[in-house]
Amino acid sequence: MPANEWDTDHAERYLARADDYPHRAEADAALLELVPTDPRRILDLGTGDGRVLRMVRDRSPTTRGIGLDVSHRMLTAARRECDDIDGIEILEHDLADELPDLGRFDAVVSSFAIHHLEHERKRALYEEILGALVPDGVFVNLEHVASPNERLHLEFLAAIDEPDDPSNRLLDVETQLAWLRELGYADVDCFWKWREIAVLSGRRPA
Numbered sequence: 001m002p003a004n005e006w007d008t009d010h011a012e013r014y015l016a017r018a019d020d021y022p023h024r025a026e027a028d029a030a031l032l033e034l035v036p037t038d039p040r041r042i043l044d045l046g047t048g049d050g051r052v053l054r055m056v057r058d059r060s061p062t063t064r065g066i067g068l069d070v071s072h073r074m075l076t077a078a079r080r081e082c083d084d085i086d087g088i089e090i091l092e093h094d095l096a097d098e099l100p101d102l103g104r105f106d107a108v109v110s111s112f113a114i115h116h117l118e119h120e121r122k123r124a125l126y127e128e129i130l131g132a133l134v135p136d137g138v139f140v141n142l143e144h145v146a147s148p149n150e151r152l153h154l155e156f157l158a159a160i161d162e163p164d165d166p167s168n169r170l171l172d173v174e175t176q177l178a179w180l181r182e183l184g185y186a187d188v189d190c191f192w193k194w195r196e197i198a199v200l201s202g203r204r205p206a
Contacts, residue, residue, distance in 0.1 A: 030192035046113020
């Protein structure tokens with residue numbers, strides 16, 4: 001979704017509903033399970049209100065993290081929610097642009113952000129993420145993916161009680177997993193899925 005859309009009331013509506021989407025707790029748990037138990041550094045792409053960073057820090061208090069987002073409303077929410085957490089930095093960045101050099105990370109995570117990018121940019125971002133990982137570092141993407149057909153897509157929209165979003169650039173799981181393997185990730189798989197919500201992950205070889 002364009003940055004200006006996320007600087008409207010759309011951001012507040014999403015944050016207000018975040019905990020209420022079907023199977024959200026299961027999806028968050030699946031993401032967290034794939035993150036190393038005590039990572040030194042973590043990068044969160046499209047951090048929103050810092051939800052994933054807070055989950056990781058609740059489990060691993062010494063982890064240092066950076067959250068990137070383009071929406072000023074999301075950045076304000078993230079800074080408010082993470083203000084009292086030492087070692088967490090929230091920065092403005094548009095994922096449509098090349099990732100800045102922020103050093104190397106034990107884990108790069110994303111939650112419902114990358115699907116807003118054009119497909120060519122998705123693949124390029126996956127390659128940049130691989131370069132930002134330390135050896136044996138992990139990329140975990142909790143993502144909105146494409147259904148195999150229109151009927152299943154409409155059933156998904158009914159299940160989450162949301163209208164279709166024309167700014168989404170949804171892509172099937174199989175294509176994204178193939179990209180990760182082609183780029184050189186190891187241990188690539190879809191580790192959890194419910195309809196159009198999936199947890200995809202791969203690791204930089206040691």
